[in-house]
Amino acid sequence: MTRRRLNIVLIYAGVVLTCAILLFPIYWLVVTALSKPIDLRVLPPNFWPEVPQWQVFGKVLGDRPLLLWLGNSTLAAAGAVTLSMSVSIFAGYSLSRFRVRGGQSLGLFILTAKMLPATLLVIPLFGIFRSVGLVGSLWSVILAQATLIVPFTTWMLKGYFDTIPRELEQAAMVDGCSPLGALFRVILPVATPGLAATCLYGFVLSWSEYAYARTFLTSAQGNWTANLGLTTMKGEYVSDWNEISAAAIMVAIPVLLIYLFLERYLVSGLTAGAEK
Amino acid sequence: MSRLPLLDLARPSRRHWLGYLLLAPAVVLIALIIIYPLIVSFDISFQKVDIVRLDRRAPFTLANYQQLFGSAEFWMSCWVTLKLVVVVTACCVALGLATALLVNNRFRGRTVARLLVALPWAVPEIIAVVIFAWIFDSSFGLMNWLFFRLGLINETINWFSDPNAAFVAVVVTMVWKGYPFVSIMALAGLQSIPEDYYNAARVDGANAWNRFTNITIPSLMPVLGVTMVLVLLWVFRDFSIINVMTGGGPLKSTQTLSIMTYEHAFGFFKMGYASAVGVVTLIFCVLASLLMIGRKADGIY
Numbered sequence: 001m002t003r004r005r006l007n008i009v010l011i012y013a014g015v016v017l018t019c020a021i022l023l024f025p026i027y028w029l030v031v032t033a034l035s036k037p038i039d040l041r042v043l044p045p046n047f048w049p050e051v052p053q054w055q056v057f058g059k060v061l062g063d064r065p066l067l068l069w070l071g072n073s074t075l076a077a078a079g080a081v082t083l084s085m086s087v088s089i090f091a092g093y094s095l096s097r098f099r100v101r102g103g104q105s106l107g108l109f110i111l112t113a114k115m116l117p118a119t120l121l122v123i124p125l126f127g128i129f130r131s132v133g134l135v136g137s138l139w140s141v142i143l144a145q146a147t148l149i150v151p152f153t154t155w156m157l158k159g160y161f162d163t164i165p166r167e168l169e170q171a172a173m174v175d176g177c178s179p180l181g182a183l184f185r186v187i188l189p190v191a192t193p194g195l196a197a198t199c200l201y202g203f204v205l206s207w208s209e210y211a212y213a214r215t216f217l218t219s220a221q222g223n224w225t226a227n228l229g230l231t232t233m234k235g236e237y238v239s240d241w242n243e244i245s246a247a248a249i250m251v252a253i254p255v256l257l258i259y260l261f262l263e264r265y266l267v268s269g270l271t272a273g274a275e276k
Numbered sequence: 277m278s279r280l281p282l283l284d285l286a287r288p289s290r291r292h293w294l295g296y297l298l299l300a301p302a303v304v305l306i307a308l309i310i311i312y313p314l315i316v317s318f319d320i321s322f323q324k325v326d327i328v329r330l331d332r333r334a335p336f337t338l339a340n341y342q343q344l345f346g347s348a349e350f351w352m353s354c355w356v357t358l359k360l361v362v363v364v365t366a367c368c369v370a371l372g373l374a375t376a377l378l379v380n381n382r383f384r385g386r387t388v389a390r391l392l393v394a395l396p397w398a399v400p401e402i403i404a405v406v407i408f409a410w411i412f413d414s415s416f417g418l419m420n421w422l423f424f425r426l427g428l429i430n431e432t433i434n435w436f437s438d439p440n441a442a443f444v445a446v447v448v449t450m451v452w453k454g455y456p457f458v459s460i461m462a463l464a465g466l467q468s469i470p471e472d473y474y475n476a477a478r479v480d481g482a483n484a485w486n487r488f489t490n491i492t493i494p495s496l497m498p499v500l501g502v503t504m505v506l507v508l509l510w511v512f513r514d515f516s517i518i519n520v521m522t523g524g525g526p527l528k529s530t531q532t533l534s535i536m537t538y539e540h541a542f543g544f545f546k547m548g549y550a551s552a553v554g555v556v557t558l559i560f561c562v563l564a565s566l567l568m569i570g571r572k573a574d575g576i577y
Binding site: 008011012014015018019022023025026028029032040041042043044045083086087088090091093094095097098099100103106109110113115116117118119120121122123124125126127128130131143144146147150154179180204207208210211214215227230231234241244245248251252255256258259260263 | 294295296298299301302303305306309310312313314316317320327328329330331375378379381383386389391392393394395396397398399400401402403404405406407408409410411413415416418421425452509512513515516519520534535537538541542547550551554555557558561565
């Protein structure tokens with residue numbers, strides 16, 4: 001049994017050490033935010049602020065339009081997720097239940113669409129949005145982000161619908177439901193956890209997106225998303241790292257919270273369609 | 277099923293209208309925001325245009341591609357992309373696999389450990405850049421201080437004005453952001469290996485190393501293959517990390533093909549030329565993933 005104990009000790013030591021190294025950057029972000037600016041300009045560095053400067057969050061919120069940026073990010077994410085879900089629910093259901101001619105190749109196309117480089121798509125999208133006057137508006141970002149989100153949500157929902165037995169719809173239809181009625185009244189209520197997870201996943205994708213926001217919104221300061229605003233803080237001549245870090249924490253928190261909640265759905269989301 | 281043939285969704289008459297109808301909104305949206313833009317970008321890559329216009333076409337020309345293949349900048353970017361893709365993918369797979377194997381052990385608190393090990397996955401890319409830009413800061417960054425303490429350097433490294441150092445900084449950031457994806461996938465793969473395999477091997481007297489090389493690794497190969505392709509494509513396509521961290525510099529040492537595409541489109545406003553770069557990038561992406569998937573398939577069957 002001593003060998004077994006030694007094993008356990010080694011495993012714990014390994015896990016603790018690995019976590020400490022890999023999570024250190026996150027720890028350092030928090031410490032930097034809570035340090036006085038003067039303490040960030042000394043070496044050796046202080047690995048723990050003597051007096052945590054909690055007021056930095058209030059200062060950043062007061063000095064910068066961070067709330068506006070966070071609001072814009074929320075609007076963009078809500079729009080992009082709503083748009084994506086409203087087509088993905090039907091497409092995912094169709095791919096899961098019907099054998100439509102060309103359906104398989106469409107599914108594969110959707111799957112590969114998420115591998116397209118944004119830097120290629122952004123050029124024609126810029127031309128298209130410019131010609132309809134959308135550049136600078138949040139709608140441009142919503143539409144462009146749908147190119148990233150639709151592939152994920154469609155495949156995630158298809159996978160989720162696949163796990164729901166067909167007998168459910170059949171029973172509903174015996175009771176007189178139309179096929180669409182069966183989808184809305186039986187399948188979607190059963191699929192609520194999956195729908196929620198998929199929405200949140202789309203939210204994370206939108207919240208973290210940068211290329212489209214930067215291209216379409218740079219000249220429209222009032223519509224900057226949180227990510228875009230954050231990068232302008234970093235670009236300033238004198239960087240106040242404590243303030244940038246505080247802003248970064250506030251931008252990251254929604255996504256981190258979703259991660260903690262989503263962790264158990266994560267694998268199915270990430271692997272959605274990967275076997276194909 | 278046979279008692280209710282009328283309600284079988286896969287029945288031929290059901291296949292038609294509803295299945296198509298349900299797909300229609302997605303098809304329309306994808307046609308508008310993915311397929312049409314793709315056609316436009318192919319189209320303008322054969323035109324000498326500065327800013328994309330949909331109402332007017334310039335004459336067909338191969339000039340963009342000729343200029344592209346003749347430019348040193350393009351080949352330099354290819355080389356940078358190749359280096360970055362190989363180094364980052366290799367490090368992500370190694371680190372991701374190692375962490376997955378570590379937290380796949382049985383110990384109390386492993387649920388929490390799994391959550392923590394994959395945490396950087398949830399940190400948005402821009403925030404990862406903020407963190408590492410500060411760690412690699414040339415005056416008061418931790419990295420310089422650490423290297424000093426370890427006696428590796430005598431004078432501070434200017435991480436963002438030295439080409440090699442900037443490349444390293446980008447690699448570290450991308451690996452930190454990218455490895456959790458590999459560990460999540462590898463962990464899922466590890467858990468799908470039946471315990472019986474290991475028990476049978478134990479009965480046959482295989483030691484831990486034998487079990488690892490003969491059961492774990494072969495069983496993981498399909499998952500790892502797909503994961504590797506996805507990581508590779510992620511590095512290939514990355515815009516945000518490099519753009520915010522180095523902008524492709526210094527001296528284009530971190531300018532991948534994606535960054536070059538963007539720079540020519542929105543820095544110099546040569547969108548015809550930029551589209552040509554983008555189209556070539558896309559072709560490389562497709563080739564690389566086909567090659568990887570092809571090799572993987574050979575390995576399994």
